[in-house]
Amino acid sequence: MAFKLNNQLLSKIATSNGHGEDSAYFDGWKAYDKNPFHATENPNGVIQMGLAENRLSFDLVQEWLKLNPHASICTAEGVHEFRDVAIFQDYHGLAEFRNAVAKFMGKVRGDKVVFDPDRIVMGGGATGANEMIIFCLADPGDAFLVPTPYYPGFDRDLRWRTGIQLVPVECESSNNFEVTREALESAYEMAQMNNIRVKGLLITNPSNPLGRILDRETLKSIVDFINDKNIHLVCDEIYAATVFSEPDFVSVSEIIQEEGRECNLDLIHIVYSLSKDMGFPGFRVGIVYSYNDAVVNCARKMSSFGLVSSQTQHLIASMLSDDEFVERFIRESKTRLASRHKLLTEGLARLGISCLKGSNAGLFVWMNLRRLLKEQSFEGEMALWRVIINEVKLNVSPGSSFHCSEPGWFRVCFANIDDETVEVALARIRTFVLQSKEAKKPVKKLCWQGSLKLSFSSRIYDDFVMSPHSPIPQSPLVQART
Numbered sequence: 001m002a003f004k005l006n007n008q009l010l011s012k013i014a015t016s017n018g019h020g021e022d023s024a025y026f027d028g029w030k031a032y033d034k035n036p037f038h039a040t041e042n043p044n045g046v047i048q049m050g051l052a053e054n055r056l057s058f059d060l061v062q063e064w065l066k067l068n069p070h071a072s073i074c075t076a077e078g079v080h081e082f083r084d085v086a087i088f089q090d091y092h093g094l095a096e097f098r099n100a101v102a103k104f105m106g107k108v109r110g111d112k113v114v115f116d117p118d119r120i121v122m123g124g125g126a127t128g129a130n131e132m133i134i135f136c137l138a139d140p141g142d143a144f145l146v147p148t149p150y151y152p153g154f155d156r157d158l159r160w161r162t163g164i165q166l167v168p169v170e171c172e173s174s175n176n177f178e179v180t181r182e183a184l185e186s187a188y189e190m191a192q193m194n195n196i197r198v199k200g201l202l203i204t205n206p207s208n209p210l211g212r213i214l215d216r217e218t219l220k221s222i223v224d225f226i227n228d229k230n231i232h233l234v235c236d237e238i239y240a241a242t243v244f245s246e247p248d249f250v251s252v253s254e255i256i257q258e259e260g261r262e263c264n265l266d267l268i269h270i271v272y273s274l275s276k277d278m279g280f281p282g283f284r285v286g287i288v289y290s291y292n293d294a295v296v297n298c299a300r301k302m303s304s305f306g307l308v309s310s311q312t313q314h315l316i317a318s319m320l321s322d323d324e325f326v327e328r329f330i331r332e333s334k335t336r337l338a339s340r341h342k343l344l345t346e347g348l349a350r351l352g353i354s355c356l357k358g359s360n361a362g363l364f365v366w367m368n369l370r371r372l373l374k375e376q377s378f379e380g381e382m383a384l385w386r387v388i389i390n391e392v393k394l395n396v397s398p399g400s401s402f403h404c405s406e407p408g409w410f411r412v413c414f415a416n417i418d419d420e421t422v423e424v425a426l427a428r429i430r431t432f433v434l435q436s437k438e439a440k441k442p443v444k445k446l447c448w449q450g451s452l453k454l455s456f457s458s459r460i461y462d463d464f465v466m467s468p469h470s471p472i473p474q475s476p477l478v479q480a481r482t
């Protein structure tokens with residue numbers, strides 16, 4: 001007998017669009033999955049620049065693993081621990097794991113703060129940790145303020161199963177997307193006017209997608225704001241160790257320790273994970289670190305739904321306890337991120353494309369393509385995005401999927417691919433810009449990369465190339481060709 005799957009048989013949560021999969025952010029990934037770039041096997045495929053993964057320092061980890069076979073229960077040297085590790089699963093986590101993670105969290109914050117291992121609660125990546133903290137702090141219908149642009153996954157992680165709402169705090173390019181007190185107040189008021197109870201503010205520092213840190217003054221003003229309103233502050237600091245150039249990262253944990261600062265510590269919570277700083281999203285190591293005892297207690301019980309496997313805890317405990325390795329890894333990872341960032345941003349600058357000022361962290365840049373929009377609207381942004389994904393074959397993510405309040409911004413990830421692929425991407429962008437200029441001229445057939453024919457909808461680019469503000473004519477690459 002054939003059964004039909006009927007939506008009414010499922011829960012409202014299951015049938016809602018809470019996952020948010022229906023967006024350009026995820027569509028870009030699907031386009032990549034269907035036709036992934038490979039330097040030799042598929043050179044005309046889609047280049048994945050929509051994935052915030054950090055693969056630049058994997059060789060260091062592999063080297064460590066070879067030198068430390070005892071850390072894994074899957075080796076002759078470590079298998080004697082197999083029984084203990086296999087049976088252990090207490091929701092407090094292995095003591096050595098919590099100690100090592102607490103120490104690591106301090107280290108990536110420049111050893112300016114000390115984290116208490118007894119406050120470390122495990123979650124399934126930052127995804128699970130973020131949901132868990134929301135479950136602890138808010139009821140269905142309550143709201144969290146979130147400065148825009150923000151990580152698209154928050155719509156799923158914070159809202160879907162908890163039933164809370166997100167209220168955007170609109171930040172603007174005119175002041176470099178700063179999180180101002182005015183913007184916070186205005187979002188808070190807006191929620192109140194709509195009878196929405198605001199339970200907290202969630203910030204991401206360093207920011208995804210801006211690739212930049214929040215400065216000390218901004219953090220202080222945020223801490224003052226949440227204290228004045230008596231609401232929670234959740235700081236997603238999962239990019240803490242990706243800060244590759246000055247100014248240094250400032251964690252909220254530093255701000256609340258400042259002498260003379262009045263702050264209700266019960267309102268402060270940090271979310272962390274090893275997905276970005278170490279490049280281990282597959283290990284699902286997420287952390288809630290709360291200064292509130294009741295939250296630690298409750299989160300620990302809730303963590304039963306998203307524990308880190310004890311095998312992973314065992315390995316991570318050993319790896320992160322190796323001070324020499326950790327210091328070298330953090331240092332080297334920053335150096336490599338800095339040089340990759342330079343390669344991409346300088347390449348874009350040569351094409352007259354700028355990225356957000358002050359970008360010094362993260363695994364991506366926030367690229368400004370406003371001048372390429374046929375019309376200054378989100379429809380215009382999507383039209384451009386479709387050309388980039390379908391014709392230029394680069395998966396970059398449009399700002400609208402990050403709830404950016406202005407069209408024309410795109411997030412470009414740079415740490416999940418190699419230097420050569422970045423060069424291929426830059427060459428494609430260059431061709432794209434040059435061809436759109438060529439397309440201005442009367443009928444001319446355009447070819448690109450031998451077999452792949454491109455037919456750019458030239459009108460979109462006319463404004464950009466012909467604008468008196470267009471940086472393209474100044475580009476040495478363009479001059480070389482024209």
Ligand SMILES: Cc1ncc(COP(=O)(O)O)c(C=O)c1O
Nearest residue numbers: 125126127151204208273275281
């Ligand atoms: C700001 C932010 N928070 C959370 C996550 C989810 O991270 P995880 O892989 O640890 O679940 C991401 C992933 O991109 C992110 O950028």
